[in-house]
Amino acid sequence: MSVRGLGKTYRIGSAGHRPTTAVEAIMARLRSPWAKSRFTEFDALDGVDLDVPWGEALGIVGRNGAGKSTLLKLLTRVTAPTRGRIELHGRMGSLLEVGTGFSGELTGRENIYLNGAILGMTRKEIRSSFDEIVDFSGVAKFLDTPVKRYSSGMYVRLAFSVAAHLRTEILAIDEVLAVGDAEFQRKSLAKMRDVAKDGRTVLYVSHLVQTVTALCTSAVYLDRGRLTYAGSVDGALDVYRRSFEQFAMEQQDPERRPGTGTLRASSLIPASDVFDPAESKRFVLGVGSNPDLVGSYFVSIHVNDASGAVVAQCDSRAVGGWYEASKEQEIQLTLRAPWLKPGRYTVDAFVCQTGVLDAWEGASAFEVLPATPYPEMTLDEATAQGVVLADYDYEGR
Ligand SMILES: Nc1ncnc2c1ncn2[C@@H]1O[C@H](COP(=O)(O)OP(=O)(O)OP(=O)(O)O)[C@@H](O)[C@H]1O
Numbered sequence: 201m202s203v204r205g206l207g208k209t210y211r212i213g214s215a216g217h218r219p220t221t222a223v224e225a226i227m228a229r230l231r232s233p234w235a236k237s238r239f240t241e242f243d244a245l246d247g248v249d250l251d252v253p254w255g256e257a258l259g260i261v262g263r264n265g266a267g268k269s270t271l272l273k274l275l276t277r278v279t280a281p282t283r284g285r286i287e288l289h290g291r292m293g294s295l296l297e298v299g300t301g302f303s304g305e306l307t308g309r310e311n312i313y314l315n316g317a318i319l320g321m322t323r324k325e326i327r328s329s330f331d332e333i334v335d336f337s338g339v340a341k342f343l344d345t346p347v348k349r350y351s352s353g354m355y356v357r358l359a360f361s362v363a364a365h366l367r368t369e370i371l372a373i374d375e376v377l378a379v380g381d382a383e384f385q386r387k388s389l390a391k392m393r394d395v396a397k398d399g400r401t402v403l404y405v406s407h408l409v410q411t412v413t414a415l416c417t418s419a420v421y422l423d424r425g426r427l428t429y430a431g432s433v434d435g436a437l438d439v440y441r442r443s444f445e446q447f448a449m450e451q452q453d454p455e456r457r458p459g460t461g462t463l464r465a466s467s468l469i470p471a472s473d474v475f476d477p478a479e480s481k482r483f484v485l486g487v488g489s490n491p492d493l494v495g496s497y498f499v500s501i502h503v504n505d506a507s508g509a510v511v512a513q514c515d516s517r518a519v520g521g522w523y524e525a526s527k528e529q530e531i532q533l534t535l536r537a538p539w540l541k542p543g544r545y546t547v548d549a550f551v552c553q554t555g556v557l558d559a560w561e562g563a564s565a566f567e568v569l570p571a572t573p574y575p576e577m578t579l580d581e582a583t584a585q586g587v588v589l590a591d592y593d594y595e596g597r
Pocket residue numbers: 210211215216217218219220244262263264265266267268269270271
């Protein structure tokens with residue numbers, strides 16, 4: 201597979217700019233002048249050259265909005281490139297966002313055949329993989345149910361199984377392993393490794409660094425639409441990790457942060473770098489002063505998980521938190537619930553009035569220890585699903 205000078209330009213006004221980070225979403229919602237003037241036309245991807253030999257499992261990493269999904273959408277012809285050339289030399293099977301590829305009204309069985317046909321498989325070819333697909337997916341009982349009735353887990357399992365077993369020469373997978381449970385993740389990684397060993401090519405986008413390490417034989421790093429690293433998996437992940445540190449450092453300089461700048465946060469300090477899942481998490485947000493600022497302001501602190509998803513939006517307005525800009529403030533946030541799963545979290549801070557005065561992405565970070573808050577069970581499988589840990593009881597006999 202080879203790609204030369206590949207680029208995609210989006211224009212606001214036609215499709216509009218889709219915010220990808222929490223900060224962008226907030227800026228767009230509050231219609232700050234910064235967000236308006238910043239995007240009119242922009243390159244989601246530009247000047248990408250890439251050669252992927254057969255049998256390679258290529259990881260594609262980069263920060264939110266770097267253009268990873270756009271690259272896969274261009275390669276799978278979901279979107280047309282604005283410029284550049286793509287030579288695949290083979291058929292491409294793909295699993296992009298959940299919800300694409302399958303027709304909700306059709307049953308699982310019908311979707312398997314439909315997908316195969318779309319990929320240019322003969323009925324005989326599809327039939328020869330059919331049992332394997334069904335076995336792997338674990339949805340045998342629901343084969344004659346329309347897929348719109350499937351849970352998201354069942355849907356992903358079947359979609360993955362179809363994409364991995366139909367004998368396309370290239371397989372493109374975007375982020376889906378984050379959806380499935382731990383057992384399915386393990387199975388899918390092993391399956392993708394087999395696919396690559398078979399001499400087929402795997403393209404794999406993920407925020408889950410461990411899965412990139414476990415699966416990929418090489419990797420590329422995308423930075424704001426440009427491919428700035430191509431080489432070993434370790435090399436790409438190293439650049440990826442350093443980009444977070446670099447970004448966090450840049451954002452410490454208020455001048456480089458979005459927002460009107462009428463009032464800026466000065467610090468965001470967690471009570472500890474590590475917390476237990478169920479303990480209260482405290483943060484102190486320092487905010488400067490501006491005697492010219494009329495009226496009070498509010499703040500919002502967001503906690504994001506490792507994939508960048510916002511787990512909690514703690515807006516001070518919701519609990520009556522309004523502050524005066526005439527003097528410097530130290531504002532304390534105590535986050536009692538939900539219980540957070542073990543892992544690394546980043547924290548964003550916003551200072552707002554009618555618009556955003558300061559948007560500080562990655563103002564702080566903390567870790568939640570791999571401890572269990574539950575009195576009995578410590579098995580992984582008991583907590584594998586779900587975004588957070590629930591505080592619950594059971595009663596009955
Ligand atoms: N249909 C669209 N119209 C306008 N802008 C778009 C569209 N699709 C994507 N974008 C923008 O293109 C940029 C690249 O998006 P893309 O989804 O490829 O990034 P990504 O690296 O996959 O991000 P993430 O890790 O968050 O999935 C982003 O700024 C996004 O907002």
